[in-house]
Amino acid sequence: MNAFDNTEKALPDSILNVHIREAGYIPGQSTIRNIRMQVAPGELVGIIGPNGAGKSTTIKTLLGLLEHADYDVTIGGEGRYAYIPEQPVFYEYMTLWEHLDLAAAAYGIEEEIFTARAEELLFQFGMDHVRDDLPASFSKGMRQKMMLMIGFLSSPDIYIVDEPFIGLDPRATKDFLKLLDDERRRGAGVLMSTHVLDTAERICDRFILIASGRSAAEGTLDEIRAAAGMPEASLFDCFDTLTSER
Numbered sequence: 001m002n003a004f005d006n007t008e009k010a011l012p013d014s015i016l017n018v019h020i021r022e023a024g025y026i027p028g029q030s031t032i033r034n035i036r037m038q039v040a041p042g043e044l045v046g047i048i049g050p051n052g053a054g055k056s057t058t059i060k061t062l063l064g065l066l067e068h069a070d071y072d073v074t075i076g077g078e079g080r081y082a083y084i085p086e087q088p089v090f091y092e093y094m095t096l097w098e099h100l101d102l103a104a105a106a107y108g109i110e111e112e113i114f115t116a117r118a119e120e121l122l123f124q125f126g127m128d129h130v131r132d133d134l135p136a137s138f139s140k141g142m143r144q145k146m147m148l149m150i151g152f153l154s155s156p157d158i159y160i161v162d163e164p165f166i167g168l169d170p171r172a173t174k175d176f177l178k179l180l181d182d183e184r185r186r187g188a189g190v191l192m193s194t195h196v197l198d199t200a201e202r203i204c205d206r207f208i209l210i211a212s213g214r215s216a217a218e219g220t221l222d223e224i225r226a227a228a229g230m231p232e233a234s235l236f237d238c239f240d241t242l243t244s245e246r
């Protein structure tokens, strides 16, 4: 267990340590290789990369969802994580409130704490008026908000978020980022994959750029700029340079 043999510089108090030696969907064919990631408490690390580069595969691997994988993952704190998937997953015949209730039961949250937190989240995401509705009747963004609420309910040590921005309106994006900030202040780490690079540039402390299943660059914006040889460039332009060279 937790045999994370990182011989490189390790963040002393990292909340998430990932070392994927290789992982893939078919035995003997690795889709991703040699990917290391660390997230410190309160830190937001962005996974970026072109379509098909291996971002979702990386997330699926660290969640233990890939059968053919050679990897180590260590979660600090109490080892609690929340995974917020890109594609909403829901039960057709359960209302929004029932989904939250089910998640709270799965997380082992006490009834009183659950009710207060769920009420607050419904209010914060402007979803109070549909609390007793079925998510099948929701728009794409409303379903996405439901997944975010379920994630926030559990107060985990680390959030693992797969592309949260597509589908959220500007107000919901702002509300989501505010909640994420509050959670980071509490000490939660965040690992987030996204294509929305202007937002990523603004909110992430560090990045890992995945291209063709490998880590193509990683570090702060300045370190990514250095890797791209573009000291003043935006994350978008660095991304463009670093991914078109391959």
Ligand SMILES: Nc1ncnc2c1ncn2[C@@H]1O[C@H](COP(=O)(O)OP(=O)(O)OP(=O)(O)O)[C@@H](O)[C@H]1O
Binding pocket: 025, 031, 049, 050, 051, 052, 053, 054, 055, 056, 057, 058
């Ligand atoms: N279920 C699957 N079975 C087989 N191959 C898959 C599966 N899911 C993804 N792949 C392949 O793995 C590679 C990486 O895909 P992945 O979904 O990780 O990319 P991504 O970086 O998340 O892309 P996007 O930005 O488009 O979401 C691609 O070549 C893809 O075709």
